[in-house]
Amino acid sequence: xxxxGSSRYDPDRAELAELLGGEPAYRIEQLWDGLYRQxxxxxxxxxxxxxxxxxxxxxxxxxxxxxxxxxxxxxxxTKWLWRLRDGAAVETVLMHYDDRTTVCVxxxxxxxxxxxxxxxxxxxxxxxLSVGEIVEQVVRARWASGERRVSNVVxxxxxxxxxxxxxxxxxxxxxxxxxxxxARHLTVSTVGIVPGIxxxxxxxxxxxxxxxxxxxxxxxxxxxxxxxxxYPLADLLDACDEHRSRTGRRVTFxxxxxxxxxxxxxxxxxxxxxxxxxxxxVNLIPLNPTPGYPxxxxxxxxxxxxxxRLADAGVAVTIRDTRGRDIDAACGQLRAGVEVQIRRxx
Ligand code: SAH
Numbered sequence: 001x002x003x004x005g006s007s008r009y010d011p012d013r014a015e016l017a018e019l020l021g022g023e024p025a026y027r028i029e030q031l032w033d034g035l036y037r038q039x040x041x042x043x044x045x046x047x048x049x050x051x052x053x054x055x056x057x058x059x060x061x062x063x064x065x066x067x068x069x070x071x072x073x074x075x076x077x078t079k080w081l082w083r084l085r086d087g088a089a090v091e092t093v094l095m096h097y098d099d100r101t102t103v104c105v106x107x108x109x110x111x112x113x114x115x116x117x118x119x120x121x122x123x124x125x126x127x128x129l130s131v132g133e134i135v136e137q138v139v140r141a142r143w144a145s146g147e148r149r150v151s152n153v154v155x156x157x158x159x160x161x162x163x164x165x166x167x168x169x170x171x172x173x174x175x176x177x178x179x180x181x182x183a184r185h186l187t188v189s190t191v192g193i194v195p196g197i198x199x200x201x202x203x204x205x206x207x208x209x210x211x212x213x214x215x216x217x218x219x220x221x222x223x224x225x226x227x228x229x230x231y232p233l234a235d236l237l238d239a240c241d242e243h244r245s246r247t248g249r250r251v252t253f254x255x256x257x258x259x260x261x262x263x264x265x266x267x268x269x270x271x272x273x274x275x276x277x278x279x280x281x282v283n284l285i286p287l288n289p290t291p292g293y294p295x296x297x298x299x300x301x302x303x304x305x306x307x308x309r310l311a312d313a314g315v316a317v318t319i320r321d322t323r324g325r326d327i328d329a330a331c332g333q334l335r336a337g338v339e340v341q342i343r344r345x346x
Contacts, residue, residue, distance in 0.1 A: 006085050007063030007132025008035065008042065009139065009174070019059060023052065031056070036178040039139045061085065063133045064140055070327040078144060079329035081336055084109070084133065088126050089336035090158050092137040093329050094145060097321075102152040103141040105134055106334070107168050108159025113191050115212070115225050117256060119328075119335040120158045122292035129159070131170035138175060153181055156189040156210070158334045162196025169200070172207060183207050189254065194231040197239040206247040210283070211240060213253040215262055216270035224262070237274065244278065250316075251278065256285045256332065257298035257306060268306050272313035282310055282317040288330040 011019065017028045027048065034045030042048075042057045064082040067089065071078050078094045088109035095102045111118070112125035137157075142150045153175055155161040161168040168188065175181045187208035188200060200207060215221035221228040228236075240251045253275060257263045275282055284307055287297030298306070303319060310317040322330050 006130050007136045008060035009135040010130050010132030039142050063136050072324045072327045077324040079324055079327055091334045091336045092141055094141040095323050096148055100151045101148045103138050103150050104154050104157045105137045106157035106159050107161040107164050111159045113160050113227055117293040118332040119290040123335050128164040131167050134171035135174045152185045154187045160191055161188050162190045162193040165196050191225050191227050192231050192236045194235050194239045201243045201246050206249050209243050210252040210254055214255055216274050250281050252281045252283050254283050256287045257303050258287050259296050259298045263298040263302050263306055268309040272310055272315050275315050282315055283320050285320045285331050288333050
C-alpha cells in the first residue's frame with residue numbers, strides 16, 4: 001500500500017475500496033464505519049484484523065499532529081494547535097454551551113483576505129487545507145468531547161472558507177453525509193466572496209451562511225474588509241438574498257465593534273436599514289485584541305447601546321459570547337504558530 005492524501009479523511013469510499021484491494025467487500029463498510037461513524041483512531045477499529053489495521057494506518061496518515069492544547073472558560077473551551085504533515089499549522093476550537101457543543105474549524109493555513117483587525121489576516125496566506133484536513137479537525141475534537149456530542153460545526157477558524165470552495169464544500173458533504181451533522185447545524189462564515197456564496201447556495205443543502213459585514217457602506221467596508229472592493233455591498237446583499245430565498249434560512253451578519261470606527265449611531269442606523277427587511281440576524285462581536293491592530297474594541301456600554309439601537313429598529317440582534325479570549329482562541333485571534341507564544345495549560 002502507498003500513502004494516500006494528506007489525511008486519512010481525504011480518500012472517498014471508492015479510493016479506500018481500491019486501497020483495500022483483495023480484501024472481502026464488507027471491509028470497506030467496517031473501515032468507513034470506523035473512520036466516520038465511530039470516528040476512532042484506525043488502531044482502535046477492532047472489527048478489522050490487526051495486520052490490516054497496521055497496514056492501513058501506514059497508508060492512511062493522520063493529518064493533525066497535536067502541537068499544543070489549551071483550555072479556558074473553566075474547561076468549556078479547548079483550543080488545539082495542530083502541526084500538519086508539511087509543517088503548516090492551524091487551530092481548532094471546541095466549545096461547550098448549555099444547549100449545544102460546537103467545533104470551529106480552519107479551512108486554510110493563514111488567510112489572504114487581509115482584514116486589518118484580524119490576526120489571521122495580519123499573518124498572511126500559507127496554503128489551502130484539504131477536505132480531509134478539515135474533516136479530521138471535527139473528528140479529533142469529537143474524540144476529545146467525549147460524552148458531549150458535537151452538535152454544530154462552524155467554518156469560522158483560520159482562513160476564508162469560500163476562497164477554498166472545493167475543500168469547504170467537500171467537508172460540508174462529509175460532515176453531513178458521513179458524520180451525520182444536519183445542514184442546519186453547519187455554518188459557513190465568509191468575508192463576502194460573492195461567487196462562493198452563490199455556489200454554496202446552489203449546493204442544495206440548507207447550510208447556514210454568516211457574512212462578516214463590519215460596515216454598512218462601501219467606503220468604510222473597503223477599508224476594513226479589502227475584498228469589498230471586488231465584491232461591493234450591493235452584490236454581496238444580492239447573493240445573501242438568493243441564499244435566503246433558496247434555503248429558507250436567515251442570513252447572519254457578523255459585526256466586530258471597533259471603537260470610534262463602526263460603533264456610532266449612524267452605523268447602527270445604516271445596518272438596521274440593510275438588515276431589518278431581510279429578516280437577517282446580526283451577531284455583534286466585541287473586538288478582540290490582536291497584535292497588528294492598534295484600535296481597541298468598543299466599551300461594554302457602547303456594545304449594549306449599539307445592540308439596543310438595532311433592537312429598537314426591529315432588528316434581531318445578539319452579542320456573541322466571546323470564548324477563549326485568554327488563550328487567544330477568540331474570533332480573529334487565531335494565528336497558529338506565527339511568532340506566538342503558545343502557553344500550555346498550568
Ligand atoms: N474568513 C471568514 C471566516 C473567519 S470567521 C470570515 O471572515 O467570516 C472569524 C470571524 O471573526 C469573522 O466574522 C471575523 O470578521 C471576526 N473577527 C476577525 N478579527 C476579529 C477581532 N479582532 N475581534 C472580533 N472578531 C474578529
